[in-house]
Amino acid sequence: MDEIYLLDGSCFVYRAYHAIKALITSRGFPTNAIYGFIRMLLKLLKEKDVQYLLIAFDSPHPTKRHIVYEDYKITRPETPGDLPIQLEQIKKIIDAFGIKRIEIPGYEADDIIATVVLNLNNQSITNNIFIVSLDKDMLQLVSDNVKIYDPFSNLIIDRDYVIKKYGIPPEKLNDFMAFTGDSIDNIPGVKGIGEKTAAELMKRYGSVEAILKNLDIIKPARVAELIRKNIDSLKFSRELVALKSDAPIKLQIDDIKIKEQDNDKLTQLFQEFEFSTLLKEVVTKNNEIRNSDAITTIKAGIERILEKIHEKGVFTLTLTENKSDIFKTTSKVINSKDDYTINIGINGDIYEVALQDSKVNKILSLDALKIVYNAKEILKKLKHAGMKLYSPYFDIMIAAYLINPNRGKYNFNEITLEFLGKLYDSLESSNLIMFELYEKLHRELKEKELERLYFDIEMPLIDVLFEMEEAGIKINIDKLEALTKQISFELDKLREKIYGLAGAEFNINSPKQLSEVLYDKLGLKSRKRGKKARSTEMEVLEELSVQHELPQEVINYRTLNKLLTGYLLPLKDHINPATNRIHTKWSQTVAGTGRIVSSEPNLQNIPVKGQWAQLLREVFVPEDGFLFLSADYSQIELRLLAHLSEDPALIRAFKEGKDIHNATASEIFSVNENDVTEEQRRIAKTVNFGISYGISPFGLSESIKIPYEKAQELIDLYFLRYPQVKKFIEESIEFAKENGYVKTLFGRIRPVSEINSQNQFLRSQAERIAVNARVQGTAADIIKIAMVKIHNRIRQEMLNAKIILQIHDEIVLEVKEQLLGRVSDIVQNEMKDFNLKVPLEVNVFTGKSLNL
Known part of the structure; x- marks a missing residue:
């Protein structure tokens, strides 16, 4: 028959709470204990294929032990303030899993388990019973068919294990622990008698009563005297450590058979706690996308599709590459119109349209709302196919970011899991999901008063960032190569100098080896204490440089090495050979503050100060006949x-x-x-x-x-x-x-x-x-608004200029030299034009490189 598992829920909640630190939802609700407990539970269910499970919890009410002994468990630390609210949610999740849960006023979890064991044994149940607990009190319950299972060490404790460890059978452990006490629960026992002595006494005499009858012959006499002085404590401790099996419980084995899980409830809870991975693992694999069978994929003429769109006024738009996963190809650029198919979703139907169709632009230019995921990447693909996506469109990714900016990842699956508790399983189901997401996200944007931010700032910014990526920034290849060689040469010289000062070669990049040179070989002393006493951080090296020349040379080495490996080499790897320009990726869904983020490579952290930094900035140049124009907010925050x-x-x-x-x-x-x-x-x-x-x-x-x-x-x-x-x-x-x-x-x-x-x-x-x-978030919003306004003015006046970088509080443009005055006026006016109680000031610089 199947094995029965009885789990000490209170024990494992505490274990989970302390195992995972600072896990909190974007809305501020703590979830470390919840997540940890679920992970422990899932591990048990999977590894042991559990069919019968009961989870017992301590009662928040005083137990009999507390009533007779006020100091019971008094030495335990106070319950963390954010644990009780998590415990209540854990109980809801257990119920949703279809698992039997018991909590009885006045009883601890181990007493409940002891009662259940007695209950099951009285019914002549032949199943093996496994008690899942870390509490050694539970060892008293071990018998031929009752074992303890520790899921963390995968250890199974049976009767033979107890006898081997303590020298006595499990049924004698109550008397044994009466002597040793329990420091965790503040049970006194007999002071001066440890486990070794207690075990010897129990092996020789067998029980507390027999030991008390033989005190006159117990050797050494010191042990007998300790017992005489603590007889009351001994008897009292035995009463406290004894498990109670009198809880008011009556159940049959079928009562603890795991029932069918409530996927709707689990979905609601996991969404609330932002457990998208758990949602995918536990719920969606058993929760197929509903109605997907009713969806059809249709190949129809453009005129028929246009007619359908006019009826509905809204449609979903996706691109698929040779029928592959539509949401795993967003960073790939179209090389041929044959590579992709446009998919139009209307009223649950999918219409496939080949990009070669000359009438595709009719669909893309419609006034109807287009629901898309990651509009910037769609714009990029369509442009390389000679087409354009016209507004209005609703970007699911941007909406999800505004509603929950702390998520970090906004891939399609993560979003659908968080907001709908689903995964798409096909192109057809993704169409339905995108409609559902649009309705859900649009509603939340309105409820959270984010519509203005979404439609007036973030959505117009997509077009700006798309054009910035397309434009890129030019690199002077000759200067880049020359600077790379120069810095490599300087690093070689520094390396040799450092070896000479150290008296031996070593790995300068290894903190351990550098620490040995500084503190052991050279005998330098840091003001830091403890673990940081041998630190090799820059701050400490600066401090040590007054004692010896080597630390300063290491600082110089690190500065140049970072310049080489962190900037020059990555820049070289990202140059488009056809244009000699770098097309960094601009993201608006990364920073919780709302700041735009550059990556692949990051062009926002190019150093400014120092001779080498200036030489690096000389590598970035405008096209012939153009200049860089940098407009920087002065003290905006x-x-x-x-x-x-x-x-x-x-x-x-x-x-x-x-x-x-x-x-x-x-x-x-x-x-x-x-x-x-x-x-x-x-x-x-x-x-x-x-x-x-x-x-x-x-x-x-x-x-x-x-x-x-x-x-x-x-x-x-x-x-x-x-x-x-x-x-x-x-x-x-x-x-x-x-x-x-x-x-x-x-x-x-x-x-x-x-x-x-x-x-x-x-x-x-x-x-x-x-x-x-x-403060910083408002600054980010202002810079985004300014970028959109500048972009629009340049487009309206058809000026030969474009935004190419946004760094901190600075906007950098590449401008035709003859238009410098006009563009400078536009940039300053638009950046200053905010109705604030203080004026915004903008500093403008121009030049033939970023070394402005």
Whole structure:
């Protein structure tokens, strides 16, 4: 017959909670214990093919042990504040799995299991019973047909195992533990008697009663004396450790047979907790896409398709490559019209249209709403096929990102799992899903007041980013090759110099080997303590460079090596040989703040300072007859802090065109602005930017190398001079605590997951995010709006110019030299044209390279 499994749910919930740290939904709900418990449960179900399972939980009410002994389990740490709310959800999930769950007021999980074992044995059940627990108290229940199973070590504990380990059979363990006690549960036992002595006593005399009758002959006498002094504690401990099998439970074996799982309930719960992988593993494999059999794929003429679209007013549009998976080819460029088929979904039917059809553009240019996934990649493919996708279109990927910007991945399956609890299994089913997603996402955009952000900012930006990718940026190949050789030569020289200073060759890139050279061979001393006492971080190397020449040379080596391996070589790998241009990928669904992100390669982190950085920037050049135009917002985040906080002193400083760092230094150091020193301005600059990033006194002290108390004093002085800023910070944090997210000026949502965490570090970090997200997120929105406006103006006036880069607060364009003045005016006007309480300032530079 099938094996029966009895699982100590409370034990495994605690294990799961501590095994996984800081797992929280984008809406701020903790899920580490939930996820860990499900994973443990699934592992058990799969590996043992479990058919009969009961999960027991401790009662939150006092047990008999608590009533007779107030200090029972008093030494255990307090239950984490975010565990009880997870426990309730775990119980719902167990029920949805169709698994029997028992919790009885006044009884612990191990007592419930003991009662169930007795209950089943009284029914002459012949199945093997496995108790899934890590509690050694459960060893008392081991018998010929009852075993303990530890799923983490895959260990099965049977009667022979207990006898071998303790020297006594399981039924004697109650008396054995009466002597040893239990420090975890604060059961005293007999102080001075450990497991070895207790085992010897039990082997010789067999029970507590027999031992008490023979105290006069027990040797050594010290042991007998310890027992005499603790007889009451011994008897009391035996009562406490004994498992109770009197819980009011009556069940048959069929009561614990696993029932059919409730996929709808599991889908709802897994979606709520954002367990997309679990949803795929547990639910969707048993939950086929409904109605897919009713869908048909039709080959029809364009006129018939147009007629159908006019009736509906909305359709889905996808591209398939030779009938392959439509959502796994989004980064591939069309080389031939024969490569792809356009699929039009209307009213549950799919219409296939070959790209060669000359009338395809009629469909692409319709005013009807086109539902798509990853519009930028579709635009790219169609352009290479000589076609264009016209608005209006609804991009499922962008909508999912705005609703949940912390997800990280937005592939089609991940989105359908999160929002619908489904997977597409064919082209036909994807059509239905895209309609469902459109309806669900559009509704959520409206509910969360994200429609303006979506339709007015993010969707128009798709076209801008698409054209930026198509344009790319030109590379001077000769300069790139020359700089690569020069830096390689310099690295060789540095390497030899470092070896000479060290007295031997070693792997400079190995922290372990470098540490041995610095601290063992050269005997240098770091001010760091503990694990960081032998650190090779840049900060520590700078500190050590005053003691010896080698650390500074390592710094120089690392700087050049990063330039070579992090920039020059990747740039070379990404050059389009036909155009000598690099076409980086621009993504708007990566950063939770709303920032645009560059990748393949990343062109947003090109270094600025230093001789080598300047030489690197000389590699990026415009086409002949063109110039680069860089427009950079001046202190946009501080200006937005002034606007959002409505602090009069901060607003006044910006309106009067003051040097804001000088003005802040004047305020916090109580000196005339003309008397502010360079050091005071430097500190004020750090404070200014630090405040907008939610800096802590500790962070400020570390940043400008001052005592913690002095940093706290500077922050206090700042808030004294700018009280509305302090109020803005407090209100931002309070809003985040109540809602689990904050909003930018334009309505962008940024979930702040750990804002109510019990962990002080995580909570403090979340508070900083809550402040910074409003400022930085608003800056990201403004830059996106400015890019769209500039792009549209250039297109309207048919100017020979294009946006090619967006870096931090900077927009870079490639402009025909004769149009430089006109484009510069457009860029500045559009970047400044925002109705804020303080003016936005833009610095413009032009040049023949990025070294502007």
